[in-house]
Each structure stands twice: as C-alpha cells, then as structure tokens.
Amino acid sequence: MPGEFELIARHFAALTPARGGVVLGPGDDAALLDLPPGRELVVTVDTLVAGVHFFDDCPPAALGHKALAVNLSDLAAMGAEPAWALLALTLPEVDDSWLAQFASGFAALAREFDVSLVGGDTCRGPLAISVTALGHAPRGQALRRRGARPGDGIYVSGEIGAAGLAVRQRRSEITLPPVLAAHAAQRLDYPQPRVTLGLALRGLASAAVDVSDGLLADLGHICAASRTGARLDLNRLPLPDGALDVASHDSLLGFGDDYELCFTVPPQHAPTLRALAASAGCAVTRIGQIEAVPGLCLVDASGNVRPVAGGGHDHFR
Amino acid sequence: MPGEFELIARHFAALTPARGGVVLGPGDDAALLDLPPGRELVVTVDTLVAGVHFFDDCPPAALGHKALAVNLSDLAAMGAEPAWALLALTLPEVDDSWLAQFASGFAALAREFDVSLVGGDTCRGPLAISVTALGHAPRGQALRRRGARPGDGIYVSGEIGAAGLAVRQRRSEITLPPVLAAHAAQRLDYPQPRVTLGLALRGLASAAVDVSDGLLADLGHICAASRTGARLDLNRLPLPDGALDVASHDSLLGFGDDYELCFTVPPQHAPTLRALAASAGCAVTRIGQIEAVPGLCLVDASGNVRPVAGGGHDHFR
Numbered sequence: 175m176p177g178e179f180e181l182i183a184r185h186f187a188a189l190t191p192a193r194g195g196v197v198l199g200p201g202d203d204a205a206l207l208d209l210p211p212g213r214e215l216v217v218t219v220d221t222l223v224a225g226v227h228f229f230d231d232c233p234p235a236a237l238g239h240k241a242l243a244v245n246l247s248d249l250a251a252m253g254a255e256p257a258w259a260l261l262a263l264t265l266p267e268v269d270d271s272w273l274a275q276f277a278s279g280f281a282a283l284a285r286e287f288d289v290s291l292v293g294g295d296t297c298r299g300p301l302a303i304s305v306t307a308l309g310h311a312p313r314g315q316a317l318r319r320r321g322a323r324p325g326d327g328i329y330v331s332g333e334i335g336a337a338g339l340a341v342r343q344r345r346s347e348i349t350l351p352p353v354l355a356a357h358a359a360q361r362l363d364y365p366q367p368r369v370t371l372g373l374a375l376r377g378l379a380s381a382a383v384d385v386s387d388g389l390l391a392d393l394g395h396i397c398a399a400s401r402t403g404a405r406l407d408l409n410r411l412p413l414p415d416g417a418l419d420v421a422s423h424d425s426l427l428g429f430g431d432d433y434e435l436c437f438t439v440p441p442q443h444a445p446t447l448r449a450l451a452a453s454a455g456c457a458v459t460r461i462g463q464i465e466a467v468p469g470l471c472l473v474d475a476s477g478n479v480r481p482v483a484g485g486g487h488d489h490f491r
Numbered sequence: 492m493p494g495e496f497e498l499i500a501r502h503f504a505a506l507t508p509a510r511g512g513v514v515l516g517p518g519d520d521a522a523l524l525d526l527p528p529g530r531e532l533v534v535t536v537d538t539l540v541a542g543v544h545f546f547d548d549c550p551p552a553a554l555g556h557k558a559l560a561v562n563l564s565d566l567a568a569m570g571a572e573p574a575w576a577l578l579a580l581t582l583p584e585v586d587d588s589w590l591a592q593f594a595s596g597f598a599a600l601a602r603e604f605d606v607s608l609v610g611g612d613t614c615r616g617p618l619a620i621s622v623t624a625l626g627h628a629p630r631g632q633a634l635r636r637r638g639a640r641p642g643d644g645i646y647v648s649g650e651i652g653a654a655g656l657a658v659r660q661r662r663s664e665i666t667l668p669p670v671l672a673a674h675a676a677q678r679l680d681y682p683q684p685r686v687t688l689g690l691a692l693r694g695l696a697s698a699a700v701d702v703s704d705g706l707l708a709d710l711g712h713i714c715a716a717s718r719t720g721a722r723l724d725l726n727r728l729p730l731p732d733g734a735l736d737v738a739s740h741d742s743l744l745g746f747g748d749d750y751e752l753c754f755t756v757p758p759q760h761a762p763t764l765r766a767l768a769a770s771a772g773c774a775v776t777r778i779g780q781i782e783a784v785p786g787l788c789l790v791d792a793s794g795n796v797r798p799v800a801g802g803g804h805d806h807f808r
Contacts, residue, residue: 197531198633198635201636201716202569202635202636202637202716203535203565203566203568203569203636203699203700203701204533204534204535204565204566204568204569204571204624204626205533205534205535206531206532206533206569206628206633207531207532207533207534208531208532208630209526209532214514214523214524214525215523215524215525215526215532215625216521216522216523216524217521217522217524217575217577217609217610217623217625218520218521218522218577218610219577219578219579219610219611219612219621219623220579220612221579221581221612221614221621223581223614223615223616223617224616225616226614226615226616227614248520248521249520249521251520251521252519252520252521252523254521258534260534260535260536260623261536262536262537262538262579262621264538264540264619292534293534293535293536294536295536295537295538295621297538297540297543297544298540298543299540299541299542299543299617299619300540300616300617300619302581302616302617302619304536304538304579304612304621306534306536306577306623307521308532308534309521311523313525316515316523318515318519319518319519319520320519382520383520384520399518399519
C-alpha cells in the first residue's frame with residue numbers, strides 16, 4: 175500500500191495544470207508561489223464533512239468538484255482570479271477507485287479555471303475535505319461585503335433554491351417531480367462557481383457575497399457589513415420551474431448551497447451591468463434594492479411589505 | 492447560541508495580532524493579503540484528527556498550540572517567515588470553555604511568531620482541526636528537501652524521540668519513569684516549531700525537512716529528493732535522558748511528532764553553523780553525513796554499519 179505522501183501525488187499531480195507562479199508544487203514541506211506584481215493575495219478555506227455537508231451516497235466525483243467549487247465561489251465573490259489550491263483530505267480508508275473518481279471531479283473543475291493543486295495533506299479519519307483556495311486581484315480592487323449604499327440595486331446570479339430542494343428530497347421531507355428532482359440534484363452536486371461573473375463585477379459592484387448559507391442570510395451579511403437594510407421583491411426571485419409548488423418563498427430564501435453571487439450595483443452602473451450580463455455565462459436578475467433603514471423587507475406580488483428576521487443555514491443553530 | 496460565523500471571530504479575533512500585510516481579515520468571503528515585495532509565498536496545510544493525531548484527553552490548549560505548531564514547523568523547514576493562518580475547525584458541539592482554551596493555546600503561539608489569523612471555517616462534525624499557514628521568503632532563498640550533496644553533514648535540532656515515547660506510554664505500551672514521562676508529554680503536546688533556526692539556515696543549509704514522521708522517514712525524504720544516501724551515527728543522536736532504557740534506537744528513529752528540523756550543511760559552512768547554533772535557541776547536533784550511494788546506513792557505537800529499509804509514521808500503513 176502506498177504511503178500517504180504518494181496518495182495525493184499519484185491521483186492529482188497529472189490531473190491539475192501546472193500554471194504560472196508555481197515555484198515549487200507538492201512534495202516538499204510547503205509550496206512556493208509567486209504572486210504577480212501589483213496583486214493582493216485572496217485566500218479562503220472551506221471544509222465539507224460527511225453527513226453534514228453531503229450525503230453518504232454523494233458520488234465521489236461530485237464531492238471532488240464541490241470541495242473545490244465552494245472555495246472558488248468564495249474567490250468569485252471577491253472578484254479574484256483563482257490560481258492555486260491545497261487539499262486536506264481525511265479518509266476512513268484508502269480506496270483507489272474512490273480516490274480516482276474524487277480526483278477526476280476535482281481536476282475537471284481545476285482545469286476549467288486553471289487552478290493548480292500545489293500541496294495538501296492526507297490522513298485517516300472520518301471523511302472530510304478541506305480545501306484552501308488562493309487567488310489574486312489587482313491591489314485595492316477586490317469586492318467586499320462592505321460597500322453597498324441605499325439605492326443600489328440587489329442582483330443575484332443564476333437561480334436560487336434548487337440545491338436546497340434536493341437536500342429536502344434526499345431527506346424525504348418533500349417529493350419533487352422527476353424533471354425538477356434531476357435539476358435540483360445536479361445543482362446540489364455540481365455547483366458552478368461564478369468566477370467569470372465575479373471578475374467582471376470588479377469596478378462595477380459595490381458589494382458582493384456568495385450565496386452559500388441562503389439568500390436571506392448572505393444578503394444579510396452585505397447589509398450588516400454595509401450598515402444598510404434591503405428590500406427584496408419576491409416575484410422577481412429567479413426560482414427553478416415548479417419550486418413554488420413544493421416550497422414557500424420563505425423556505426427557498428433560507429436554503430443554502432446555491433453558490434451563486436449576490437451583489438449590489440449603484441444605479442449609474444446598471445446599464446453596464448445589463449450589457450455585461452449577456453456575456454457572463456449565467457442569468458443576472460435584479461431582485462431588490464438596498465435601503466437606508468436596517469433590516470430586510472419582503473415585497474410580495476400584491477405589493478405587500480413585511481419584515482423578516484433573517485435566516486439561512488447555520489451548522490450550529 | 493451564536494452562529495458559526497461568530498464563533499471564530501469571538502474567540503480568536505482579539506487574540507491574534509493584526510500584523511502588517513492584512514488588507515482584510517476574517518468576516519468576508521476571503522482574506523486579502525499583501526505580500527512584501529521580492530518575496531515568494533510559502534503555504535502549507537496540516538490536519539489534526541481526534542483519535543488519530545491526538546488522544547481524546549489532550550488538553551484543548553495543547554491542541555490549539557499543536558494545530559498551529561505543526562504548520563509553523565513546515566514553514567520553518569522552508570526557512571520561511573510565518574505571517575498568516577487560516578483555521579478550519581470541525582467540532583462535534585459548541586463548547587464555549589473548550590473553544591476558549593483551544594483559542595488561548597493557538598493564540599499564544601501565534602503571538603510568539605507574530606502570526607495573524609486571517610480567516611477560517613467552523614462546522615459541525617467529528618473533531619478535526621485543519622490549519623493553513625502562510626509565510627514568505629526572499630525569492631529563490633527558501634530551503635527545500637532537494638539540494639543535499641555527498642559530504643554534507645546531517646544535523647538535527649533539539650532532541651528526537653520523546654513525543655513518540657509519550658504516545659507509547661498513553662497507549663500503555665511502555666511505562667516511563669516520572670521525569671521522562673513529564674518531559675515526553677510536554678514534547679508531544681507542545682512541540683516548538685524551529686522558526687528562528689529555519690530562518691538562520693537560509694544560505695547555509697543545502698536541504699531541510701521537518702521531523703514529523705520520524706527521523707529516518709524524513710531524512711529519507713531529503714535523500715530521495717536529493718538522489719543521495721546517508722549514514723547516521725547512532726551514538727550521536729540527541730535522545731532524551733533514559734530513552735534507551737525503554738526503547739531501541741530503531742524505534743526512536745521511527746517515532747513521529749518531534750517537529751524538529753533535520754537539515755544538511757556543506758562542509759565549508761560547518762564553522763558558520765557552529766557559531767549560529769549557540770544563538771538558535773535550541774541544540775543543533777551533527778548526526779551523520781550524506782553519501783553518494785543511495786540508501787540509509789546506521790553506524791553503532793562499535794563502528795558496525797548496517798543498512799535500514801526506511802520507516803517512519805504513515806497514517807495509511
């Protein structure tokens with residue numbers, strides 16, 4: 175049986191690109207990386223734990239994809255260009271077939287965004303995957319949660335709520351029609367980090383966050399950091415077809431795992447955004463407006479306004 | 492109960508220094524860091540899993556210390572200056588007292604080496620701690636495992652084997668006399684990363700590695716990367732007092748968890764190293780020599796030479 179040092183190397187080395195800036199990759203005590211001049215380093219870590227962040231029957235390739243995707247989503251929310259990743263893999267046992275599938279999912283996404291795996295750690299224990307993603311952005315130009323101003327439009331990429339529907343279905347809490355079930359499962363297992371959109375939003379968006387804990391919770395982060403409130407138009411939410419037949423607006427707004435971008439854009443940049451949205455590779459929908467008064471309000475199709483107390487996914491709540 | 496987002500912030504924010512280069516710390520989707528000009532980024536990740544890397548009765552403060560220490564040890568082996576860290580913490584439950592102790596151990600070591608905690612992730616699951624440590628070194632000057640040449644002296648910092656003795660005692664495999672038991676437990680729970688020594692070795696050592704998997708295994712990494720062999724003088728090994736009464740040379744060479752530096756120095760730098768060792772804050776002992784012929788040989792007190800097949804700790808062996 176190969177040693178742990180060879181595990182990552184064997185399954186991953188040939189699978190992820192050797193991009194610029196990698197002075198020394200896996201196989202030493204640490205990686206050596208060269209940051210392009212004029213750039214700030216952007217770095218984040220997210221862990222997926224079996225039974226908490228994914229179901230036991232989650233395909234290993236999906237897990238490899240998702241472990242990297244959730245981190246690239248964080249970089250996207252900062253408007254950062256992804257560059258490198260470290261993988262800390264805790265495995266109950268060595269299973270070559272599992273590792274090969276996991277690596278193929280990880281590597282396919284890494285190749286798509288030219289991310290190089292530069293190091294990591296493999297050990298025995300309850301299945302968990304911790305990925306550190308590193309990227310960069312021109313100095314002073316990264317997007318933050320802080321910066322939204324009253325009057326800014328609130329936008330979200332793609333669509334909201336499908337991954338949460340898949341979670342409820344797998345828990346047997348709801349039953350989805352077949353087409354929606356397949357769509358929701360794909361959204362849960364293979365989230366698409368909005369890297370291209372994030373890069374395009376630099377200089378345009380006043381604040382941004384990725385939707386990992388539920389739209390309400392994550393928009394709440396923007397409002398808290400920006401010291402503003404927000405008004406959401408429920409009938410503008412980009413929901414999966416048929417979602418409202420099986421779940422309420424409120425529950426869809428609380429579902430996590432979407433990995434879309436929620437961001438705010440000042441009115442003067444709205445025309446630029448509309449032009450950009452056509453080439454961003456995903457839908458971009460205006461769903462509300464930043465308000466001066468703190469708190470989140472929901473406006474329904476009839477124009478009725480009601481406050482919400484926040485929400486979203488919290489692993490310790 | 493506070494949300495997961497507040498957990499790290501509350502226990503750690505005030506405890507770790509806000510050092511230079513932190514453009515944006517915890518609380519956004521990612522951290523923004525400014526690398527000093529002319530420097531390469533040095534980055535590593537290591538995970539500690541309950542029941543694998545530490546015993547269930549390990550004091551939380553020791554765990555906080557060790558989770559950071561093992562990563563700073565990797566940076567030390569690269570001759571890098573530690574700067575920032577990310578903490579991915581998987582906890583079975585929220586225990587404020589546990590978190591406070593864990594944070595105090597982590598923060599004390601972070602303060603000692605001026606490391607700033609810039610981000611992380613907290614989630615529910617089987618207890619595990621994954622730390623990503625980031626540092627930097629002048630471009631082209633980081634130490635590597637590759638670079639040892641036949642004739643270079645082999646050195647090790649501090650002392651070898653005590654942490655492994657503590658592990659065997661806690662597993663009831665051996666019984667240590669009280670003084671050695673206390674010393675060994677301290678070495679296991681509070682390893683001291685040799686950061687100062689690592690910095691001083693730049694321009695002096697031809698290769699370096701940290702001793703985490705056992706001296707034989709880690710020296711083997713230097714030899715493999717450098718395409719050399721090595722000869723170790725058993726009677727020169729810096730062992731704890733009384734260690735040979737309870738364990739053989741071979742087992743002491745295979746024990747992990749020492750977090751010392753093993754490094755090679757060309758003969759012309761030996762006098763500089765001797766001068767430096769006096770101010771490095773730890774013992775530095777010459778324990779052998781790099782050989783042209785591949786493989787490791789052990790020389791005992793009588794001058795008898797025998798080859799070894801390697802060894803060291805491997806979580807999947």
